[in-house]
Amino acid sequence: MAAGVEDLGRRSFLTGRFAPVRDVTRPPWTRHEALAAACTGCGACVEACPQAIIRMGAGRWPEIDFSRNECTFCGKCAEACPEPVFDRALPAFTHVVAMSAACFAERGIVCQSCGDACPEGAIRFRPRLGGPALPSLDADRCTGCGACIATCPAEAIAVGTPETAHV
Incomplete structure (x- = not known):
């Protein structure tokens, strides 16, 4: 193995993680x-984040925790990083939000907190007969900021790929 290159497979095995963790949201x-x-x-990016949503995760890499707040795309994490990890020419996130069946509106309870919190207006509500309006996601407008995740009282929203989002 080349010098300076980690064998993440062996490292994961020795630390008890048998598969690499890739399902977490990165900065x-x-x-x-x-x-x-x-x-x-x-950890420079963790300390620089004014929203306090970046934390150090497994494998010593930063990850996002949208359960408390949203990403405002301020760029302070990228500015603080001394290494070439951040590339501001790329789209900020590759994910969009996805909603589970735990959604209050899906269960017949009136709730529009995710739509109210979305700064891009990517979550809209379509009326339905005999029940509250259902959320609908415009994946092209979703920035993946996570504003809807922290405000969902049912904890029914998570990040996903554009193919899996069915909000």
């Missing part, structure tokens, strides 16, 4: 390959 403008190649785990 904006980062991709798995850049993190694996350049991230030192210094």
